[in-house]
Amino acid sequence: MNVTLAVKQYISKMIENSGPGMKVLLMDKETTSIVSVVYTQSEILQKEVYLFERIDSQNRDSMKHLKAICFLRPTKENVEHLIQELRRPKYSVYFIYFSNVISKSEIKALAEADEQEVVAEVQEFYGDFIAVNPHLFSLNLTGVARGRSWEPALLQRTTQGLTSVLLALKKCPMIRYQLSSDMARRLGESVKQIITKEYELFDFRKTEVPPLLLILDRSDDAITPLLNQWTYQAMVHELLGLNNNRIDLSRVPGISKDLKEVVLSAENDEFYANNLYLNFGEIGTNIKNLMEDFQKKKPKEQQKLESISDMKAFVDNYPQFKKMSGTVSKHVTVVGELSRLVSERHLMEVSEVEQELACQNDHSSASQSVRRLLQNPRLSELDAVRLVMLYALRYEKHSSSILPALMDELNKKGVSERHRRVSTPPGHQLSQGELFHGGRNISLGVENVYTQHAPLLQETLDQLIKGRLKDSQFPYLGPSSLRDRPQDITVFIIGGATYEEALAVYNLNRTMPGVRIVLGGTTIHNTKSYWCGKCFPGTCWVPL
Amino acid sequence: MATRRLTDAFLLMRNNAIQNRQILAEQVSTYDPRRTLSTRSNAAELDELADDRMALVSGISLDPEAAIGVTKRLSPKWVDGVDEIQYEITRVRQKMKELAALHDKHMNRPTLDDSSEEEHAIEITTQEITQMFHRCQRAVTGLQTRCGHCTEQEERLLRNVVSSLAGSLQELSTNFRHTQSSYLKRMKNREERSKHFFDSGPLMEEDEDIALYDRGFTDDQLVLVEQNTMMVEEREKEIRQIVQSISDLNEIFRDLAGMVVEQGTVLDRIDFNVEQSCVKTEEGLKQLQKAEQYQKKNRKMLVILILTVIVVVLILVLFGTKF
Numbered sequence: 001m002n003v004t005l006a007v008k009q010y011i012s013k014m015i016e017n018s019g020p021g022m023k024v025l026l027m028d029k030e031t032t033s034i035v036s037v038v039y040t041q042s043e044i045l046q047k048e049v050y051l052f053e054r055i056d057s058q059n060r061d062s063m064k065h066l067k068a069i070c071f072l073r074p075t076k077e078n079v080e081h082l083i084q085e086l087r088r089p090k091y092s093v094y095f096i097y098f099s100n101v102i103s104k105s106e107i108k109a110l111a112e113a114d115e116q117e118v119v120a121e122v123q124e125f126y127g128d129f130i131a132v133n134p135h136l137f138s139l140n141l142t143g144v145a146r147g148r149s150w151e152p153a154l155l156q157r158t159t160q161g162l163t164s165v166l167l168a169l170k171k172c173p174m175i176r177y178q179l180s181s182d183m184a185r186r187l188g189e190s191v192k193q194i195i196t197k198e199y200e201l202f203d204f205r206k207t208e209v210p211p212l213l214l215i216l217d218r219s220d221d222a223i224t225p226l227l228n229q230w231t232y233q234a235m236v237h238e239l240l241g242l243n244n245n246r247i248d249l250s251r252v253p254g255i256s257k258d259l260k261e262v263v264l265s266a267e268n269d270e271f272y273a274n275n276l277y278l279n280f281g282e283i284g285t286n287i288k289n290l291m292e293d294f295q296k297k298k299p300k301e302q303q304k305l306e307s308i309s310d311m312k313a314f315v316d317n318y319p320q321f322k323k324m325s326g327t328v329s330k331h332v333t334v335v336g337e338l339s340r341l342v343s344e345r346h347l348m349e350v351s352e353v354e355q356e357l358a359c360q361n362d363h364s365s366a367s368q369s370v371r372r373l374l375q376n377p378r379l380s381e382l383d384a385v386r387l388v389m390l391y392a393l394r395y396e397k398h399s400s401s402i403l404p405a406l407m408d409e410l411n412k413k414g415v416s417e418r419h420r421r422v423s424t425p426p427g428h429q430l431s432q433g434e435l436f437h438g439g440r441n442i443s444l445g446v447e448n449v450y451t452q453h454a455p456l457l458q459e460t461l462d463q464l465i466k467g468r469l470k471d472s473q474f475p476y477l478g479p480s481s482l483r484d485r486p487q488d489i490t491v492f493i494i495g496g497a498t499y500e501e502a503l504a505v506y507n508l509n510r511t512m513p514g515v516r517i518v519l520g521g522t523t524i525h526n527t528k529s530y531w532c533g534k535c536f537p538g539t540c541w542v543p544l
Numbered sequence: 545m546a547t548r549r550l551t552d553a554f555l556l557m558r559n560n561a562i563q564n565r566q567i568l569a570e571q572v573s574t575y576d577p578r579r580t581l582s583t584r585s586n587a588a589e590l591d592e593l594a595d596d597r598m599a600l601v602s603g604i605s606l607d608p609e610a611a612i613g614v615t616k617r618l619s620p621k622w623v624d625g626v627d628e629i630q631y632e633i634t635r636v637r638q639k640m641k642e643l644a645a646l647h648d649k650h651m652n653r654p655t656l657d658d659s660s661e662e663e664h665a666i667e668i669t670t671q672e673i674t675q676m677f678h679r680c681q682r683a684v685t686g687l688q689t690r691c692g693h694c695t696e697q698e699e700r701l702l703r704n705v706v707s708s709l710a711g712s713l714q715e716l717s718t719n720f721r722h723t724q725s726s727y728l729k730r731m732k733n734r735e736e737r738s739k740h741f742f743d744s745g746p747l748m749e750e751d752e753d754i755a756l757y758d759r760g761f762t763d764d765q766l767v768l769v770e771q772n773t774m775m776v777e778e779r780e781k782e783i784r785q786i787v788q789s790i791s792d793l794n795e796i797f798r799d800l801a802g803m804v805v806e807q808g809t810v811l812d813r814i815d816f817n818v819e820q821s822c823v824k825t826e827e828g829l830k831q832l833q834k835a836e837q838y839q840k841k842n843r844k845m846l847v848i849l850i851l852t853v854i855v856v857v858l859i860l861v862l863f864g865t866k867f
Contacts, residue, residue: 006545009545010545010547013547022623022626022701022705024701025814027818032814032815032818033815035814035815036813036814036815036816039814040807040808040812040813040814041704041805041811041812041813041814041817042707042708042711042805042807042812044814045704045707045708045711046708046711046712048708050701050704050705050708051697051700051701051704052814052817052818052821053697053818053821054818054822057821057822057825058825058829059825059828059829060697061695061697061698063697063698063701064619065619065620065623066701101548102550104553107550107553107554107557108557110554111554111555111557111558111560111561112557112558112561114558114561115562115565117558119554119558120551121549121551122549122550122551122553122554123547123548123549123550123551124547124548124550125545125547126545126546126547167545167546168545168546169545170545170546201546201548202546204546244815246810246813246816258809261810261816262809262810263808263809263810263812263813265808268807268808269808322801322806323806323807323808326806326808326809327808330808
């Protein structure tokens with residue numbers, strides 16, 4: 001169950017279907033991201049796709065020696081643009097692929113607009129999601145909830161995205177959803193409707209154990225997105241922000257021009273693929289080894305390549321050398337920046353207290369630590385509010401809760417009113433007991449105090465795999481239920497997943513060979529985006 | 545992965561649409577526009593309608609842009625260049641396979657009879673491949689400059705094509721160099737081994753018995769030395785040629801490196817490049833708008849100028865007639 005591979009196969013098939021000759025790829029805003037995450041430009045250039053355009057860009061030239069491959073989402077605007085394009089076609093042949101189900105009436109409109117008969121193929125290729133990792137996908141949607149119910153347009157988009165994942169992986173699943181969340185139920189029903197409506201599409205080979213779709217709600221586990229992370233991918237997203245595998249480093253002091261924006265993609269970067277899930281200490285060691293390797297291979301500073309063999313050896317290794325040098329400088333810069341941020345914001349101390357708040361049960365020591373940190377003038381606003389939020393989530397209803405005192409501290413630090421209000425999550429119905437199962441939030445046998453926390457998802461999945469997930473909390477949608485233990489599980493978190501949960505899923509996949517799990521969410525959160533989404537839906541947090 | 549083909553439904557609907565258009569056109573054309581009951585404006589409207597529909601049906605468009613489109617169907621000249629280069633690249637690949645086969649044969653044959661035929665063949669093939677590389681590289685660099693009056697989008701297309709061709713050439717040249725170096729290594733190994741066998745004879749004698757024996761060689765030994773020297777020279781010549789070809793390729797490689805986009809950087813991302821082109825077209829649009837404004841201002845200024853001149857002339861005439 002590899003979502004990256006599925007999307008890559010769709011795109012390869014699209015290109016192959018159109019035969020030889022120079023081609024142009026027409027996309028819209030969302031499908032551009034979908035394609036860019038799985039295919040690099042040099043790979044796609046090799047397949048003779050030489051030009052990439054957006055369907056909504058004006059003033060495109062007419063180039064009749066090119067064939068056009070259109071990969072679009074089935075929205076009204078795209079159909080409109082297509083109609084205009086077909087009336088005055090700019091390319092010789094059009095192969096149209098929609099990333100989801102399109103209605104008959106829209107096909108009719110297209111057929112009527114195709115006066116010059118330039119369309120050769122119209123197909124539906126269900127790649128309507130962003131494949132971040134082989135077992136992780138996202139829909140890049142923010143602000144899906146209005147209060148505790150769906151924003152109607154986004155419900156449709158989420159349903160479409162989720163069904164396209166199921167079709168891409170060829171799964172017709174049984175659906176289980178989280179009872180405490182109305183949004184989960186509605187999404188489940190919506191997906192079920194589509195499966196019933198398009199039963200021919202979902203008519204796959206029946207396996208022994210039918211696959212399972214589990215729909216969860218982010219608000220069930222508000223702790224995980226607030227914690228600081230220490231594994232490479234999660235840490236980069238938390239501190240720098242990963243956007244479709246791109247990082248914006250332009251604000252880093254002293255950054256060189258080539259590295260203003262970098263790409264971290266496990267597909268093309270071997271070092272990254274090996275270190276994605278390793279923690280900060282291990283990454284440091286591996287980077288050191290990488291640098292030493294590189295120094296060995298690198299010719300010593302403008303060494304006069306005297307003998308022919310020297311020159312030969314150098315040029316022989318030149319492509320490797322160039323690629324390696326690019327990779328090394330990229331990772332060294334990123335890790336250097338992470339390191340700088342860690343020491344500047346004292347993230348080690350902050351993280352220790354966070355983990356204490358999340359996993360331990362000692363109120364007095366926790367409140368003391370929080371207070372002590374808040375009084376430290378060098379603590380950043382983001383971390384201060386984060387700590388208070390965690391405290392509030394944990395100990396709000398505690399008898400000797402010092403929450404008001406902490407709010408005062410925040411006031412003293414100059415945190416604005418809006419942000420202080422964030423610390424008191426409104427209408428939080430979840431009982432403390434559910435979120436903090438005392439000892440159970442700790443992954444056992446971990447010496448590292450910074451990675452004690454295990455996300456709630458891990459426990460849920462654990463129970464699910466063992467067949468012990470309670471029906472009362474996670475009912476089935478529909479009469480039938482799974483009798484055996486599930487083997488193919490797709491988990492979707494409304495409100496957004498996190499990289500920490502992705503790590504948990506990756507470990508589960510590795511340690512339990514009979515089970516394959518894919519995780520997805522409406523987006524992938526870090527503290528800022530979670531915060532932003534919860535309290536200022538639709539607006540964007542000004543980065544610190 | 546699941547897919548769904550809608551092509552058949554689409555083609556059916558398209559045919560229906562075409563038929564409907566034809567039927568409508570026929571209906572309109574059978575309508576007599578000179579009927580006295582209809583008003584003139586109505587007749588004119590129907591005339592227009594008939595014209596439009598006929599145009600659609602017969603495929604002749606009154607739209608001037610479409611006419612230009614017909615003439616533009618011929619692809620720009622550099623596209624032929626691209627096809628040629630791609631053909632050359634396939635030929636290079638074939639030649640390299642031949643060369644590898646020749647190398648293997650030469651290596652595995654026992655070295656007793658020094659037929660220079662095979663070595664000659666190897667030399668020729670190597671030279672041919674090197675020449676083809678040079679040609680391809682020159683063609684690729686030439687492509688870039690061929691686009692004389694290209695639009696911005698055609699330039700981008702050309703750049704991508706060039707980068708892709710440069711990438712495949714670079715890969716090929718790397719492979720070529722690898723085969724050459726491995727061949728070189730094998731030759732050198734064989735050299736050393738054979739030297740070991742042939743040199744041990746006369747040299748050892750010299751060292752040990754230098755004081756005792758006369759240093760003149762026997763006839764046999766002379767012949768042996770002569771053969772050995774010839775062989776060594778030949779081998780050296782071969783090695784030198786290989787090294788030369790490798791250093792030739794270095795130049796090509798360096799030239800190509802400039803045109804290839806590094807993998808793994810943000811320049812290799814499709815969305816980044818689409819964003820850049822959007823920015824460029826927006827800027828281009830802004831420039832065009834600015835130019836338009838300047839033009840307008842220009843025209844206004846011209847009009848003002850002319851009017852002033854006329855006024856001045858008229859005033860002069862007035863004064864002229866007065867006095």
